[in-house]
Amino acid sequence: MHMRRLRIAITKVLAIIFMLPFIYISFRKHFYMNHEDEGVDVDVRENNNTWINHLCPKYSIINTVNKTLNWRPLTPNTIFFTETSCALKFSPKKACAVESAAHHHPHRPVLLLVTAPAILHPQPLLQIVEDLENVELAYLDLDQVFSEPPLKSWHIQRLWLYNEEFTSVFISDAARAELLRRFGGTYLDLDVLTLRPLPDLQPYLGRYNTDMVNNHVLSFPPRHPFIQVGIMTKPEVHVDLQLYVFQ
Structure with missing residues (x-):
């Protein structure tokens, strides 16, 4: 019984270790998609060219x-x-x-x-x-x-x-x-x-x-x-x- 529980625990740990790189990559991709242009944002509030929001969705509305x-x-x-x-x-x-x-x-x-x-x-x-x-x-x-x-x-x-x-x-x-x-x-x-x-x-x-x-x-x-x-x-x-x- 103890050996069976040990095998199950080891399997779960290996699964977590295996998934960590993918979790990191997913988090990194999400983070950079949302934050890579922080501090260099473009103010598009006064811009009537609505195509910008479609072509360049990462532009924010923060004045810089x-x-x-x-x-x-x-x-x-x-x-x-x-x-x-x-x-x-x-x-x-x-x-x-x-x-x-x-x-x-x-x-x-x-x-x-x-x-x-x-x-x-x-x-x-x-x-x-x-x-x-x-x-x-x-x-x-x-x-x-x-x-x-x-x-x-x-x-x-x-x-x-x-x-x-x-x-x-x-x-x-x-x-x-x-x-x-x-x-x-x-x-x-x-x-x-x-x-x-x-x-x-x-x-x-x-x-x-x-x-x-x-x-x-x-x-x-x-x-x-x-x-x-x-x-x-x-x-x-x-x-x-x-x-x-x-x-």
């Missing part, structure tokens, strides 16, 4: 001293990046991408568009990027970006929320295409390092390998037929991620 950003449209000569992950901080990889583009194109404006209406400030890496003469940070206001049909209704209905895990990807792909359609310019992903000046002639797409091009590097004049056709088909966001138009 952050740097507020404003929307600014592109020009056909602009090199631009989009940050749609709602991050308030800037990583070294992203800083290198922006700096390399600015370095090789000193006479072209370089615009970093972010969905965060305010960012944690100061940040050493971001300060370095901002101090570059031809670099500017601006607010990626989705109401401004998707203010024309056909993507206006797609945005108003929040169809980009169909798969929340990849929402920022859908927004990034749609935003870059619509910005190129309306304003023209050169788009680069935030993991693209520029090693030499980009071609002056448009249009062009970046080559992923010998058999494939993708949308990580795009350069088009305003209202180019290629982009127009892509936008008119509207982004088809599917839950199974098998197809959506801008990838």
Whole structure:
């Protein structure tokens, strides 16, 4: 009897020990989801762009001293990046991408568009990027970006929320295409390092390998037929991620 009780007790202890890592991971994930941006909160009470609450649910309504950003449209000569992950901080990889583009194109404006209406400030890496003469940070206001049909209704209905895990990807792909359609310019992903000046002639797409091009590097004049056709088909966001138009 005593041996049986001992085996049961040992089994329970082993079960608890086995579950501890999962309990810790679950607690850590829950804690950081709710507290990782404490002290760097963005005040969205005065912001009428209700899409922020859908795309960036971790933003709180607490006033803090952050740097507020404003929307600014592109020009056909602009090199631009989009940050749609709602991050308030800037990583070294992203800083290198922006700096390399600015370095090789000193006479072209370089615009970093972010969905965060305010960012944690100061940040050493971001300060370095901002101090570059031809670099500017601006607010990626989705109401401004998707203010024309056909993507206006797609945005108003929040169809980009169909798969929340990849929402920022859908927004990034749609935003870059619509910005190129309306304003023209050169788009680069935030993991693209520029090693030499980009071609002056448009249009062009970046080559992923010998058999494939993708949308990580795009350069088009305003209202180019290629982009127009892509936008008119509207982004088809599917839950199974098998197809959506801008990838």
